[in-house]
Amino acid sequence: MGNGESSYRRFLEGDQAAFDEIVKELYYPLVFFIDRYVHDIHTAEDIAIDALTDLVVHKSRYNFKVTLKTYLFMIGRSRALNVIKHRKVLEMTELSDDISDDRKTLEETVLQTEIQRAVNCALAQLDDDCRLAIHLVYFEGLSYKEAATVMKKTEKQIDNTLQKAKARLRTLLGKEGEQLL
Amino acid sequence: MRNFQEVTAEVFKRSEQRLVAAKRRKRMLLSFGSMAVCVVLVLSVWLFYPNVDRSMDSVDESAKPENLESTASFEDMADDSDQQVRYYYTELKIVPMTVADEAHTAVTEPEKVNRIAETLQDFFARENDGFKGESGISDSVKFPRYKLIFTTFDNAENGYLLEGNLLTENVSGATRSVTLTDTQLEELKALLGL
Numbered sequence: 001m002g003n004g005e006s007s008y009r010r011f012l013e014g015d016q017a018a019f020d021e022i023v024k025e026l027y028y029p030l031v032f033f034i035d036r037y038v039h040d041i042h043t044a045e046d047i048a049i050d051a052l053t054d055l056v057v058h059k060s061r062y063n064f065k066v067t068l069k070t071y072l073f074m075i076g077r078s079r080a081l082n083v084i085k086h087r088k089v090l091e092m093t094e095l096s097d098d099i100s101d102d103r104k105t106l107e108e109t110v111l112q113t114e115i116q117r118a119v120n121c122a123l124a125q126l127d128d129d130c131r132l133a134i135h136l137v138y139f140e141g142l143s144y145k146e147a148a149t150v151m152k153k154t155e156k157q158i159d160n161t162l163q164k165a166k167a168r169l170r171t172l173l174g175k176e177g178e179q180l181l
Numbered sequence: 182m183r184n185f186q187e188v189t190a191e192v193f194k195r196s197e198q199r200l201v202a203a204k205r206r207k208r209m210l211l212s213f214g215s216m217a218v219c220v221v222l223v224l225s226v227w228l229f230y231p232n233v234d235r236s237m238d239s240v241d242e243s244a245k246p247e248n249l250e251s252t253a254s255f256e257d258m259a260d261d262s263d264q265q266v267r268y269y270y271t272e273l274k275i276v277p278m279t280v281a282d283e284a285h286t287a288v289t290e291p292e293k294v295n296r297i298a299e300t301l302q303d304f305f306a307r308e309n310d311g312f313k314g315e316s317g318i319s320d321s322v323k324f325p326r327y328k329l330i331f332t333t334f335d336n337a338e339n340g341y342l343l344e345g346n347l348l349t350e351n352v353s354g355a356t357r358s359v360t361l362t363d364t365q366l367e368e369l370k371a372l373l374g375l
Contacts (some may be wrong), residue, residue: 019192023185027185049188053196056193056196102182106182
């Protein structure tokens, strides 16, 4: 069993060290995913920590029917949307060097190949749904079904979104990009 | 970006805080809940019991006939061992049965009607106690027959037949008779105005 479920089972049985494994495996991808919504690394980190805290506080909520990664991404998405909803004024701040460095570090951690980084740059020009679908399926390796669960859409909708995203990326990345997808 | 140790430490710190907050919320909810239950109980006691008293009073008021003169006589009648005397009479019709054309006489004063009814019941009670009448039905020839019809406050009727010294009661199909003494007969005649 992958994606942290076995670690979480061990954590539930009292193995505190198992939680470190979950953090190591899922923290950065979770922050990176949440950052797609909130566009702020620090807020994304805060939300990711909150999502992980949910695992500790509400131990019976996760029923192992989906992967732990999917579950955490669902919580992350929900909390991110909540933060966006309650963010009264969009704070327009200069991108400081720190934040920029943090994002670079995060991207380098999560996106391990040049190709992924190239796609990531192109994603900025896609709409939110396309960006998130590409992120979940191609960067995080989730199945269509898992991506649909996280985004609260049907598999068909995910498929359509990905088709649209791919067509757009083909234009943006050229033939090289087409090979990536 | 935080490192993994910081993240884990932060997660456990927040989880502790959340658990403490949840416990506090639970305690508050429990205390508030029990307080709410107490308030509801006190309010219901405060509201319900006076209502019961009031409703009991209103039931009592509605149960009493308007023309009942005194509560005492009602209670006397209710407490009477003879369970058939339960009515409050509002009218008495005295119908002579010997002269066909003679119109009946009506007594409409409740006090008088009830006094007559009590007297009649008294005659039956004394008979039950072992009293034996001195005169028989033979006197009926000398004395005309009268039908006494009592009307209760709820428009039920109780009938008595006075035939000479013989007084017969007919309540709901059940009949019983008593032979009156001459004194009783005189007393009754005086009451009836015969």
